Amino acid sequence: MSSPGPVTVTFAGSGDAFGSGGRHQACIHLRGPGDTAPVLLDCGATSLSALRRCGLDPGEIAAVFVSHLHGDHFGGIPFLILNAQFAGRTSPLTVIGPAGTARRLAGLMECMFPGSSGVRRRFAVDTAELRPGDTITAAGVRAVAFPADHPSGADGPALALRLAFGATVIGYTGDTAWTDALVEVAAGADLLIAEAYYRVKAVPYHLRHADLVAHAGRLASRRIVLTHMSADMLDHLDQVRFETARDGLVLHV
Numbered sequence: 001m002s003s004p005g006p007v008t009v010t011f012a013g014s015g016d017a018f019g020s021g022g023r024h025q026a027c028i029h030l031r032g033p034g035d036t037a038p039v040l041l042d043c044g045a046t047s048l049s050a051l052r053r054c055g056l057d058p059g060e061i062a063a064v065f066v067s068h069l070h071g072d073h074f075g076g077i078p079f080l081i082l083n084a085q086f087a088g089r090t091s092p093l094t095v096i097g098p099a100g101t102a103r104r105l106a107g108l109m110e111c112m113f114p115g116s117s118g119v120r121r122r123f124a125v126d127t128a129e130l131r132p133g134d135t136i137t138a139a140g141v142r143a144v145a146f147p148a149d150h151p152s153g154a155d156g157p158a159l160a161l162r163l164a165f166g167a168t169v170i171g172y173t174g175d176t177a178w179t180d181a182l183v184e185v186a187a188g189a190d191l192l193i194a195e196a197y198y199r200v201k202a203v204p205y206h207l208r209h210a211d212l213v214a215h216a217g218r219l220a221s222r223r224i225v226l227t228h229m230s231a232d233m234l235d236h237l238d239q240v241r242f243e244t245a246r247d248g249l250v251l252h253v
């Protein structure tokens with residue numbers, strides 16, 4: 001075994017949208033080296049429960065990178081913001097997502113907690129919107145956006161992401177049908193976090209285990225861990241050809 005890497009990856013939520021296997025929705029907590037503030041990769045509706053179950057403080061999170069605007073990936077952000085408001089947070093929070101993130105987040109907050117989107121707070125909530133090919137640095141993490149094949153009501157494509165914590169690179173497919181962009185997302189990454197919704201059944205706009213097996217030779221990351229699995233996958237983990245996540249799994253990458 002190589003020595004533990006500088007980035008701590010905690011799968012607070014490794015589930016699909018529907019609680020399959022009793023798992024929380026997508027919420028991956030990433031802590032870089034030193035005393036840098038942690039960031040989230042997606043923040044599904046169940047994320048505050050998921051983080052607390054792992055002993056992780058939601059108030060520390062400096063930025064949320066959102067792959068796409070489905071509830072199981074961004075539905076927890078209103079809770080994150082309101083919890084911070086009530087806890088007296090003063091440090092800014094940045095939400096980075098596909099085109100349309102600012103509009104959809106404001107609409108979500110108004111739907112869930114009317115009046116909450118326009119409240120004055122002691123901390124700023126900044127939003128940044130990425131289109132494929134864009135890069136941004138937030139909370140010390142450099143993100144590059146790639147096009148995913150998955151509809152989410154955004155004003156631009158859903159995203160796959162590559163996050164760089166210094167020299168350590170983590171790729172994330174988000175939800176997507178197979179697309180050759182994933183070859184770039186994985187290339188040279190220390191870890192690829194890939195959704196694997198079903199085994200072989202064709203489900204539109206999602207990756208299957210069969211897709212990942214078929215393209216495994218092109219996914220040149222040092223490690224691949226599967227997440228966002230349906231009961232179809234969870235009931236057959238003994239047949240899965242990759243490492244799999246579970247809620248509470250911690251990796252040092």
Ligand SMILES: [Zn+2]
Pocket residue numbers: 068070073150152175
């Ligand atoms: Zn989705």
Ligand SMILES: [Zn+2]
Pocket residue numbers: 016017026070072073175228
């Ligand atoms: Zn999803």
